[in-house]
Amino acid sequence: MLIVHHLENSRSQRVLWLLEELGLPYEVKRYARDRKTSLAPPELAAVHPLGKSPVLSDGNVVLAETGAIVEYLLDRAGGTALRPAPGTPERLRFTFWLHFAEGSAMTPLLLALIFNKIRNSPLPFFARPIARGIADRVMNSFVKPNIERHLAYMEAELQAHAWFAGAQFSAADIMLSFPLEGAAMRVGLDARYPRLGEFLARIHARPAYQRALERGGPFALMA
Ligand SMILES: N[C@@H](CCC(=O)N[C@@H](CS)C(=O)NCC(=O)O)C(=O)O
Numbered sequence: 001m002l003i004v005h006h007l008e009n010s011r012s013q014r015v016l017w018l019l020e021e022l023g024l025p026y027e028v029k030r031y032a033r034d035r036k037t038s039l040a041p042p043e044l045a046a047v048h049p050l051g052k053s054p055v056l057s058d059g060n061v062v063l064a065e066t067g068a069i070v071e072y073l074l075d076r077a078g079g080t081a082l083r084p085a086p087g088t089p090e091r092l093r094f095t096f097w098l099h100f101a102e103g104s105a106m107t108p109l110l111l112a113l114i115f116n117k118i119r120n121s122p123l124p125f126f127a128r129p130i131a132r133g134i135a136d137r138v139m140n141s142f143v144k145p146n147i148e149r150h151l152a153y154m155e156a157e158l159q160a161h162a163w164f165a166g167a168q169f170s171a172a173d174i175m176l177s178f179p180l181e182g183a184a185m186r187v188g189l190d191a192r193y194p195r196l197g198e199f200l201a202r203i204h205a206r207p208a209y210q211r212a213l214e215r216g217g218p219f220a221l222m223a
Pocket of ligand 1: 064
């Protein structure tokens with residue numbers, strides 16, 4: 001039996017969604033974040049030494065890293081429309097976007113989360129302007145420009161293709177949902193990114209996405 005070790009409000013939501021799209025049976029083991037630090041509880045480190053989510057167990061297999069889990073599940077499902085055929089331009093696009101999601105898109109979004117936290121943390125009054133000044137400078141000079149560069153590229157690609165890999169919905173769209181939901185929450189998807197906003201509306205309307213929310217529990221990303 002496939003078991004998804006699912007941390008609330010986290011990347012593991014994508015694994016539940018993929019499983020619903022594939023129609024594979026699975027169990028969900030839910031974990032709550034620490035209320036103060038938002039970190040994963042120690043029980044997750046008992047499942048996998050990295051102590052992060054998602055983790056997938058399948059008999060003797062214990063696998064971390066969302067992209068690896070996605071590839072594992074696609075292999076396990078056999079022929080599926082969620083991964084384009086090898087040797088096609090769509091397959092190369094699929095591979096690119098699958099890796100881009102965690103390899104590039106998430107980095108500045110994680111930095112935005114950290115610097116927003118620093119900016120809003122309770123500090124002595126004399127330290128507050130210094131902390132805010134540093135946070136704002138890093139956000140404006142490095143973090144936001146990188147997020148905007150990524151969003152502009154994704155927007156342009158969706159102007160040319162219905163989905164990220166091409167004409168068909170694929171697991172690459174599932175991988176990109178998390179950085180795009182994170183960007184919508186942390187920097188907002190303004191009028192420069194109409195296709196990205198529309199992409200989020202389209203994925204949220206998918207029955208499998210809705211079913212995954214029911215299995216995983218409430219889903220709200222940290223600002
Ligand atoms: N690149 C990894 C990132 C894993 C990761 O950072 N997961 C977050 C959930 S969004 C986590 O477990 N955070 C809690 C913690 O670090 O304690 C993946 O895609 O699986």
